[in-house]
Amino acid sequence: MLDLGFVRENLDLVRRKLSERGVPDLLGDFEAIDRERRRWLMEAESRKARRNKVSDEIAALKKQKQDASAQIAEMKALGSEIDEFDQKAKACDEKLHEVLVRIPNLPHETVPVGATAAQNQEIRRWGEPRQFDFQPKPHWELGPSLGILDFDRAAKISGARFAIYYDLGAKLERALANFMLDLHTRQHGYREVFPPFMVNSATLYGTGQLPKFAEDLFKLEGADYWLIPTAEVPVTNLYRDEVLDAEKLPIKYCAWTACFRSEAGSYGRDTRGLIRQHQFQKVELVKFALPEQSYGELESMTRDAGAVLEKLGLPYRVVALSTGDLGFSSAKTYDLEVWLPSAGEYKEISSCSNCEAFQARRANIRFRRGGKGKAEFLHTLNGSGVAIGRTWLAILENYQQEDGSVVIPEALRPYLDGVDKISPPTH
RNA sequence: GGAGGGAUGGGUGAGUGGUUGAAACCGGCGGUCUUGAAAACCGUUAGCCCCGAAAGGGGCUCGGGGGUUCGAAUCCCUCUCCCUCCGCCA
Structure with a gap:
């Protein structure tokens, strides 16, 4: 498997090396999926950061026997949003993995270039x-x-x-x-x-x-x-x-x-x-x-x-x-x-x-x-x-x-x- | 095949819903001391991902996956692997 970050940063090189191998373009819409994945990841993670913060607040309030129902209500809503973005990010992740796992290794520079x-x-x-x-x-x-x-x-x-x-x-x-x-x-x-x-x-x-x-x-x-x-x-x-x-x-x-x-x-x-x-x-x-x-x-x-x-x-x-x-x-x-x-x-x-x-x-x-x-x-x-x-x-x-x-x-x-x-x- | 018991950081091993990413000990690394070493003492010691030029910030991970919950190492389901006893067997 090629490294995800390497493929992201060397798309042209990867495309060229794969074409030397004579395989069809396996990269597909790699770029788009990768970008989408990171977008959903950011959406999910910023909400998770918020959830972690408020969870601490709820714990503190409960400790002092105070009411936390407002915070809990907010977390319920936030929770379903997190699920949604997590799912989207995971779907992209899987698509990306499917692509990566089927891409062959890149030939070393000393390998003679040829189709057969x-x-x-x-x-x-x-x-x-x-x-x-x-x-x-x-x-x-x-x-x-x-x-x-x-x-x-x-x-x-x-x-x-x-x-x-x-x-x-x-x-x-x-x-x-x-x-x-x-x-x-x-x-x-x-x-x-x-x-x-x-x-x-x-x-x-x-x-x-x-x-x-x-x-x-x-x-x-x-x-x-x-x-x-x-x-x-x-x-x-x-x-x-x-x-x-x-x-x-x-x-x-x-x-x-x-x-x-x-x-x-x-x-x-x-x-x-x-x-x-x-x-x-x-x-x-x-x-x-x-x-x-x-x-x-x-x-x-x-x-x-x-x-x-x-x-x-x-x-x-x-x-x-x-x-x-x-x-x-x-x-x-x-x-x-x-x-x-x-x-x-x-x-x-x-x-x-x-x-x-x-x-x-x-x-x-x-x-x-x-x-x-x-x-x-x-x-x-x-x-x-x-x-x-x-x-x-x-x-x-x-x-x-x-x-x-x-x-x-x-x-x-x-x-x-x-x-x-x-x-x-x-x- | 039957009956039980487990899986936590490099290792041993605590931890049964809210400052626990995780005690303690061992090991590793750095330091103090020493001619040097050992001992002792002090400090430090996971990985992956995202944002960022960097500094830094954030997320995830306690065998894998799913669920309950505002919140899970901790509760439930499931899978895998390991151990003990019985049976069978090259």
Whole structure:
């Protein structure tokens, strides 16, 4: 959420930044409502001041056993006026809030301006895509033929966009989670946290999924519980309504969770394979940072995510998303895209964002410098470190052999009891 | 699921309709004392919003929402969360 006072004083800037994002004018008659709100507020508050004063007088008169009926009569009339103006002010307040809560974050000045992903800017590449001397297969053929992946039975027991893993496939999924968590906790200084997979709606407001993106989420019937679309949601909300010591920042968390997404509106996209599932696993990185350090932390978080792919020997590139491709809460985002031989292109496997104070303001997460002074909103960052399902399929595709087997990257072998290869079943 | 008890400022915890935005204690900050520190003593110590160039003034907030009343931390309704006991349970 943007700051009300900031929007009031920077209407033109906000309009320009939003148009760079390619969103329609969400500000509407913000100015008029804001002015109206303050007008009713003043009407109500001046009457409340009068009420407080006369109430004291009534108390004093009663104490002296004197008659206060004239004052009480005046207060009755004043009371209904106050109700009226309070109501008007509250109505404006709600309208304003409705507007503010649906406005996305403003892009940082370093974000490439552009309407779509076509204007995303490649920052760097790591690794060389492997040259195959045979026709590489897509993972949705490799997996089933290795007997480790099953879409058919998943469709039976759940539906489309679900998968079942067997044997070394299941174990590989588990190994990847452990590998990533170990890397981030031992080498990158993140604290591991295991949060609930279900959260309440206030939590989803805090990170910006609600109220605008309810259709992307799974909601439980008969309860205010939603399945998390990413660990960013519970972990960022860890400090909702809290004030942290500036000395403790940055605070770095990593979390392994399942993620659930309805994928409404993506019908027909990535229908084959594991790329787009209703349920997938992810190791997420979340940081709480001082405003002046958050962009440095975004760079290091992007490197931390990249380290996962480098240790696994998966070629990838880093892309700065353009203003039009930015997520709702983000001021700046780097995507990590892994090389997929079957597609012949780089595909998103991680997304690292600096949300600045946008989420902190919604979730009321603040810090205080030197234990005194005014509490300020901190900056929140989140990034995949990285998506496990997509890493799983990237390993299959990038490490496949002509005989249909898949070599296990060395860094992962300790997590798979030394297994160095997944081979097709012999019988 | 059944029966009770709670939610007050950074913390503990008073307060049951009218100088209570809130006692007291602890903690924090400033000061006195001290070579320094501790102890002791004194002072100070919530947030948000509105008006204002500022100084300053005003409003709201005692878990959330609604109600009663001239006036609510205090009374009523409701929701959420926490605790205790019983039952069930991975």
